[in-house]
Amino acid sequence: MIETLNRQTTISEPPAHDRVYRGLRQQVMHGELAPGQALTLRGIGKQYGVSMTPAREALRRLTAEGALTLSASGRVTTPELSNDRIEELAQIRALLEPELGSRALRRAHLALIDRMEVINEANARAIHLQDPVEYIRTNLEFHRTLYLRAQSPAMLGLLETVWLQLGPTMRALYTKLRRTTAPPHHRLILEALRAGDDAALRLALRTDVTQGLRHLQG
Amino acid sequence: MIETLNRQTTISEPPAHDRVYRGLRQQVMHGELAPGQALTLRGIGKQYGVSMTPAREALRRLTAEGALTLSASGRVTTPELSNDRIEELAQIRALLEPELGSRALRRAHLALIDRMEVINEANARAIHLQDPVEYIRTNLEFHRTLYLRAQSPAMLGLLETVWLQLGPTMRALYTKLRRTTAPPHHRLILEALRAGDDAALRLALRTDVTQGLRHLQG
DNA sequence: TCATAAGAAATGTGATCACAAACCCGCGCC
DNA sequence: GGCGCGGGTTTGTGATCACATTTCTTATGA
Numbered sequence: 288m289i290e291t292l293n294r295q296t297t298i299s300e301p302p303a304h305d306r307v308y309r310g311l312r313q314q315v316m317h318g319e320l321a322p323g324q325a326l327t328l329r330g331i332g333k334q335y336g337v338s339m340t341p342a343r344e345a346l347r348r349l350t351a352e353g354a355l356t357l358s359a360s361g362r363v364t365t366p367e368l369s370n371d372r373i374e375e376l377a378q379i380r381a382l383l384e385p386e387l388g389s390r391a392l393r394r395a396h397l398a399l400i401d402r403m404e405v406i407n408e409a410n411a412r413a414i415h416l417q418d419p420v421e422y423i424r425t426n427l428e429f430h431r432t433l434y435l436r437a438q439s440p441a442m443l444g445l446l447e448t449v450w451l452q453l454g455p456t457m458r459a460l461y462t463k464l465r466r467t468t469a470p471p472h473h474r475l476i477l478e479a480l481r482a483g484d485d486a487a488l489r490l491a492l493r494t495d496v497t498q499g500l501r502h503l504q505g
Numbered sequence: 506m507i508e509t510l511n512r513q514t515t516i517s518e519p520p521a522h523d524r525v526y527r528g529l530r531q532q533v534m535h536g537e538l539a540p541g542q543a544l545t546l547r548g549i550g551k552q553y554g555v556s557m558t559p560a561r562e563a564l565r566r567l568t569a570e571g572a573l574t575l576s577a578s579g580r581v582t583t584p585e586l587s588n589d590r591i592e593e594l595a596q597i598r599a600l601l602e603p604e605l606g607s608r609a610l611r612r613a614h615l616a617l618i619d620r621m622e623v624i625n626e627a628n629a630r631a632i633h634l635q636d637p638v639e640y641i642r643t644n645l646e647f648h649r650t651l652y653l654r655a656q657s658p659a660m661l662g663l664l665e666t667v668w669l670q671l672g673p674t675m676r677a678l679y680t681k682l683r684r685t686t687a688p689p690h691h692r693l694i695l696e697a698l699r700a701g702d703d704a705a706l707r708l709a710l711r712t713d714v715t716q717g718l719r720h721l722q723g
Numbered sequence: 724t725c726a727t728a729a730g731a732a733a734t735g736t737g738a739t740c741a742c743a744a745a746c747c748c749g750c751g752c753c
Numbered sequence: 754g755g756c757g758c759g760g761g762t763t764t765g766t767g768a769t770c771a772c773a774t775t776t777c778t779t780a781t782g783a
Contacts, residue, residue, distance in 0.1 A: 302767090303767070304767085327733080329733085329734075329735095337768090338767060338768045339767095340766075340767050340769090343562065343735085343736090344561065344562070344565050347522075347565050347569075348565050348568075349569075351565075351566040351567075351569035351570055353659075360734085360735080360774075360776090361520070361774095362734075362775085363735095372659065375657055375660065379663065382601075382604060441590060441593045442593065442597055445666070448663070449663075452659070520737090521736080522737085545763080545764065546765065547765095555738090556738045556739075557737095558736075558737050559736080559737065562736095578745055578746085579744095579745090579766075580745085580746095581765095
């Protein structure tokens with residue numbers, strides 16, 4: 288006898304496929320998965336305690352966003368980006384992020400800058416602890432905290448799909464580099480914000496974005 | 506008795522969910538669907554002669570790209586964009602398209618410009634015939650033909666998701682305006698291409714993009 | 724030792740079903 | 754006349770299954 292043990296409490300929960308989607312999306316964006324990592328419907332289903340159907344919807348959604356790659360036979364893996372593709376995605380970041388930062392600049396008050404400061408300290412700690420996932424997470428949170436103030440949800444949405452595509456690559460990059468020194472540009476970003484200097488902010492964001500990814504080029 | 510009449514010829518065909526996806530995507534992007542149009546799983550399935558499963562995957566994929574909107578109860582419709590959202594999407598186009606055009610400029614040879622000229626004539630015919638779908642289709646093809654030369658697949662992919670989101674809105678716009686005169690900027694784009702003038706091309710693309718969408722603002 | 728073919732396991736695809744929630748329409752009450 | 758409240762219908766969700774294909778494994782042969 289199979290109990291209908293769905294729908295537990297009193298308030299409706301998000302659908303299973305959405306829960307799976309969110310979990311996987313975070314894993315990909317934060318670099319918890321290496322490039323080329325294979326994902327199977329039954330494996331994902333087992334991991335989240337659901338059947339193949341919600342797992343399939345989550346994977347379909349993520350591949351549509353570029354977070355995952357679909358092979359010719361329908362197999363799903365995390366993307367292994369070519370150098371050209373990495374370069375192009377970095378250029379897209381260099382196009383979108385200064386624009387978002389500039390739009391946020393007018394609305395950025397002191398409390399926001401303080402919050403970014405705190406996130407940046409967590410970022411520095413992650414570097415000291417050699418924790419790539421936490422480094423990526425705090426780095427993205429630093430940027431997103433600023434861009435949320437731009438009030439440009441569509442542009443931020445596009446940018447997040449770019450971050451998604453770069454997730455596994457960033458993991459591979461930062462575990463290889465094993466950097467021990469904090470990225471210098473976050474300080475420049477904060478200074479430009481405090482000074483209200485649009486041109487300086489755009490430049491600092493652009494260099495912060497391109498700097499991190501350019502190490503892979505050879 | 507149910508025949509296993511799948512897998513027809515000798516070479517494997519694309520999966521059913523992909524066929525459904527492509528069909529719907531084209532309908533949305535070319536403005537064949539009005540904003541707020543509701544789509545149901547069983548309806549789509551019947552329309553394409555498949556079950557709910559492939560229809561569901563196609564809709565999930567399209568909503569992930571922003572081509573369709575998901576209501577809180579899981580219902581799927583074509584998006585009804587607010588004026589703010591339309592404005593923002595136009596600004597994204599104004600950011601991406603000059604960049605793509607500029608990248609294509611170096612690689613644009615005469616045959617490409619001739620091809621764009623032909624497409625532009627088809628576009629003018631569509632205006633004369635008051636055919637909004639054909640107008641949108643040829644207009645996008647005009648731009649895409651240029652941007653393909655940029656060899657920036659990721660950036661073009663992002664742009665196409667923006668076009669997708671604007672599809673139903675563009676239909677509503679151009680059926681309301683009933684414009685009878687060709688957009689003047691396509692000629693400027695072609696002239697800038699022939700002259701190899703980067704600044705002029707960027708400007709022409711930007712104004713062409715913002716011009717078309719700004720009529721909705723009140 | 725390595726390539727290769729055959730068998731076994733794993734995987735994506737699509738159909739079908741049960742079910743709960745949402746939606747719609749009309750009746751009746753104030 | 755307007756408003757809420759039924760009940761029937763529609764709709765999305767998730768599970769399960771059959772099946773073809775791909776992938777992996779292993780044993781065989783040169």
